[in-house]
Amino acid sequence: MTISKFIIKRRTTNDSWDVRSLVLPPKWTTDTTYEAGELSFELLMIDNTFIPQMGDAVYFGWNGNNVFMGYIFSAEYSKDNKTISCVAYDKLRYLKNQDSIVWPVSTLSQRFERVTKAAGITHKVVNNSTYKLKTEVADQKTYFEMLQTGIENVLSATGTRYYIRDNYGTVELLKAQQTQTDLILGDASLLTDFNYTQSIDQSANTVKVIREDKHSKKRKVVTYDEKTKKKKTKTETTSWTTTTVKHADSADHIKQWGRLQIVEKADNDMNDAQMLTKAKQLLREKNKISQTLKVTAIGLLGIRAGTSFYFRSQELKTFGFGQKLVFPTKVTHTFDPNDWTMDIEVLI
Structure with missing residues (x-):
């Protein structure tokens, strides 16, 4: 087992350096929680013949396999240890760029294509998503945040998990099942x-989805019991607004854990059936x-x-x-x- 490739290349010129003899054991970290892949490494300083610069490209291979391609974003120089500690990120780092986009009804694949093109990075849709995401205003959001919203909405609606990764310089959209x-x-x-x-600190066994109407003084509460599969409706009069509430809970887990409740605000255009569906979805996600x-x-x-x-x-x-x-x-x-x-x- 050995480092088969470790090349640092200046992006503004054709200069490149093979630093295999200078590099100490590197660490490569990949993360599906909307973080760029990272390669951290130390270089021995010998006669100051080579000093890496910000933005230099890094190509790393192990046992003849291409592992990482990215760019240096930080370097720390140590006189005592005579080393340079560097951190390089793959192309997912450019999805931290911020933008403002008004999204029409579109698929996750379409949004992935748009933000990767805007970020100027090589990309590929390995697994297409056909689920239609609703219109959305993403103001001063990172491309990571925009994709995270889409990925989480697809997972909630369809049960299919997607994620993004950098595959040696190409950013890919994949289904988890694919890998x-x-x-x-x-x-x-x-x-x-x-x-x-x-x-169970972040769990919930009771979910309320609420829709408010300021022109009325009645509150509708619909309760759904996961165990009995029954729905119960009652109307309450309030002094300030009309609030429609859809409620889902798990009686078994309430008995076992105590009541752990969260509240979600519904869009004004959601009807009662959609609110109840939303409550059930959230309960499935949180009641575990x-x-x-x-x-x-x-x-x-x-x-x-x-x-x-x-x-x-x-x-x-x-x-x-x-x-x-x-x-x-x-x-x-x-x-x-x-x-x-x-x-x-x-x-x-």
């Missing part, structure tokens, strides 16, 4: 350590235990953020793990020729 693998991490298979956490799994394992290039794999642990059978498909949201590879490791955070 699912048969790889197994766990007992006797690459795993060296793990940490598993459960929490949050599970966090952090894994340390022997390095494998087939695993990066967004590439699903199977996790297996006899110790976690009590929590429902025998063998479970997991979605890594963040992966950090440390490319030490003597000890290549990866730290993984997964969504369960």
Whole structure:
């Protein structure tokens, strides 16, 4: 295992430097939570023959495989250690650019195409999305924020998870299902350590969706019980406004956890049926235990953020793990020729 490529190239000229003999073990981090891929590395300073500049392109390969292509965004010079510590980001970094866009009814794929073109980055729609997103005003938002809104709305409406990644210089839109693998991490298979956490701190078992009407003095409350699948309606008189409320809850989890309630404001043009559908959607998303799994394992290039794999642990059978498909949201590879490791955070 070795660094097979580490080239730094000046974007304004044709000058380039092969710095494989100067670089210490680099770290490569990929993240599906709307952060750019990052390569952090240190260069030995020898006779000041080469000093990287902001914006220099970085090309990194490992064992003959192209791994990272990006640009230097920061450098720290240490006289004592005689090193230069650099951080380079892939092209997803340019999705932090801000813009103001009035979105018409359009698909996630169409919005992805538009913002990547506006950011001036090479891109590809690997998996097309046909779900129509409603009109929206995105004022002084980053391209990441615009895509995040679209991705979350598609997931909520269709159950299909999309994500974006940089594939060695090409930014791609993919379905999570597209990058699912048969790889197994766990007992006797690459795993060296793990940490598993459960929490209901951000959960909710009661959801209210509210629509206000200032021209009336009545409030309609519609309650939906997930257990009985029954809906109950009552009307209340108030002194200030008419508020239509759609309410969904889980009786079993209220009994087990206590009442954990959130409130969502509905658009003025939402009818009662749409409000109830929204309440049910939010309840499905929030009415569950949050599970966090952090894994340390022997390095494998087939695993990066967004590439699903199977996790297996006899110790976690009590929590429902025998063998479970997991979605890594963040992966950090440390490319030490003597000890290549990866730290993984997964969504369960």
